[in-house]
Amino acid sequence: MYRDIPFSPPDITDLEISNVIDVLRSGWITTGAQTKLFEKKLAESCTTEKAVCLNSATACMELVLRMFGIGPGDEVITCSYTYTASASVACHVGAKLVLVDAQTDDFHMDYDKLAEAITENTKAIIPIDIAGILCDYDRIYEIVNSKKQLFHAKNQYQEALGRILVLADSAHGFGASYKGKKSGAVADFTCFSFHAVKNITTGEGGAITWRPDIGLDSGDIYKQFMLLSLHGQSKDAWAKLKPSSWEYDVILPGYKCNMTDISAAIGLGQLERYDGLLKKRKKLIQAYNDNLPQDKITVLQHDTENQSSSGHLYLTRLKGKNLDFRNRFIQQMSQAGVACNVHYKPLPMHTAYKQMGFNIQDFPNSYALFENEVTLPLNSKMTVEDVCYVAEHVRRLLLSL
Numbered sequence: 001m002y003r004d005i006p007f008s009p010p011d012i013t014d015l016e017i018s019n020v021i022d023v024l025r026s027g028w029i030t031t032g033a034q035t036k037l038f039e040k041k042l043a044e045s046c047t048t049e050k051a052v053c054l055n056s057a058t059a060c061m062e063l064v065l066r067m068f069g070i071g072p073g074d075e076v077i078t079c080s081y082t083y084t085a086s087a088s089v090a091c092h093v094g095a096k097l098v099l100v101d102a103q104t105d106d107f108h109m110d111y112d113k114l115a116e117a118i119t120e121n122t123k124a125i126i127p128i129d130i131a132g133i134l135c136d137y138d139r140i141y142e143i144v145n146s147k148k149q150l151f152h153a154k155n156q157y158q159e160a161l162g163r164i165l166v167l168a169d170s171a172h173g174f175g176a177s178y179k180g181k182k183s184g185a186v187a188d189f190t191c192f193s194f195h196a197v198k199n200i201t202t203g204e205g206g207a208i209t210w211r212p213d214i215g216l217d218s219g220d221i222y223k224q225f226m227l228l229s230l231h232g233q234s235k236d237a238w239a240k241l242k243p244s245s246w247e248y249d250v251i252l253p254g255y256k257c258n259m260t261d262i263s264a265a266i267g268l269g270q271l272e273r274y275d276g277l278l279k280k281r282k283k284l285i286q287a288y289n290d291n292l293p294q295d296k297i298t299v300l301q302h303d304t305e306n307q308s309s310s311g312h313l314y315l316t317r318l319k320g321k322n323l324d325f326r327n328r329f330i331q332q333m334s335q336a337g338v339a340c341n342v343h344y345k346p347l348p349m350h351t352a353y354k355q356m357g358f359n360i361q362d363f364p365n366s367y368a369l370f371e372n373e374v375t376l377p378l379n380s381k382m383t384v385e386d387v388c389y390v391a392e393h394v395r396r397l398l399l400s401l
């Protein structure tokens with residue numbers, strides 16, 4: 001029996017809808033009480049002192065780089081196997097983008113190549129918690145600590161840290177954990193995405209958290225993000241609302257990427273439901289693992305001794321297959337009603353990064369991953385029967401194509 005299985009529809013219930021209606025009726029729809037409450041609950045969930053909500057993960061990563069004064073003359077390292085946002089933020093601030101390849105048969109960055117890529121100009125590393133599986137941060141910290149003598153601090157935040165900034169692109173990783181620590185409290189700074197296709201959504205949105213134990217004053221950091229994200233105004237619209245408190249100062253020519261209370265209201269509903277959403281994802285992952293022909297298809301290990309993933313994406317690789325086969329496979333799956341995806345076309349294959357001088361031939365592991373990668377649909381609207389339907393079509397196609 002034919003089933004229509006979309007890739008990642010938003011999972012919105014009456015709770016999110018009624019939260020939004022309450023905000024719309026409240027007389028306050030932009031950044032205000034709902035956003036502050038969402039920040040507070042996110043920080044609790046991530047076991048951090050504070051969280052900052054903005055309008056995207058991209059804005060979050062960019063503002064962290066800006067707060068650390070990273071710009072022209074500096075280098076930012078990320079992995080070639082990612083979405084453009086992990087790299088474009090380095091370009092936004094005017095830093096030099098440095099890409100390192102992924103590992104052999106592993107979607108995370110090659111840590112040996114990372115260590116080789118570090119110079120005295122390296123100011124930040126952006127590891128990607130792909131699929132909601134955290135990188136090996138112990139290894140990354142070991143590397144940045146071993147390169148401490150190369151580091152020259154340029155502003156007070158770099159000074160406080162005294163080494164390269166570790167800024168996690170955890171767009172997929174809300175709710176994951178690494179060696180018992182929650183995503184958000186593992187890297188120095190962590191950026192989450194609440195874009196419509198992510199495992200927790202506000203339509204568009206993102207959040208920043210940071211480790212409380214890296215020598216930074218959380219109150220000060222929070223204030224800096226408020227300034228940077230809202231025109232550098234000394235008071236936000238909420239604070240100016242009180243009668244006769246119109247007066248304000250512009251402290252710096254800031255950016256504009258705050259979250260609205262309408263978005264935060266959706267996020268508060270999602271967060272309240274999050275444990276159930278995660279449980280559902282884990283159940284579907286187990287059903288995939290049990291039903292896919294694992295002699296022909298490699299699947300990701302979402303939960304290991306050190307890792308508990310957020311179950312954001314179900315990345316697979318068709319063993320021994322090439323690009324042409326993979327593309328026909330996705331085409332055939334779509335005929336069966338199943339929407340698949342590819343995570344990722346490596347950055348050096350995209351025009352913008354080619355024009356910066358990157359060449360995919362220098363990233364052989366990324367190409368090998370890309371060539372036979374298929375991301376199967378995994379979302380909390382699916383049922384175990386849907387998963388069995390997808391798995392059945394995978395099995396059939398791998399025998400017949």
Ligand SMILES: *Cc1c(COP(=O)(O)O)cnc(C)c1O
Pocket residue numbers: 055056057058059082083085086128169171172192193194195205206
């Ligand atoms: C979605 C995504 C982003 C960007 O998130 P936005 O909230 O849309 O800015 C960044 N990195 C990765 C790996 C993503 O998947």
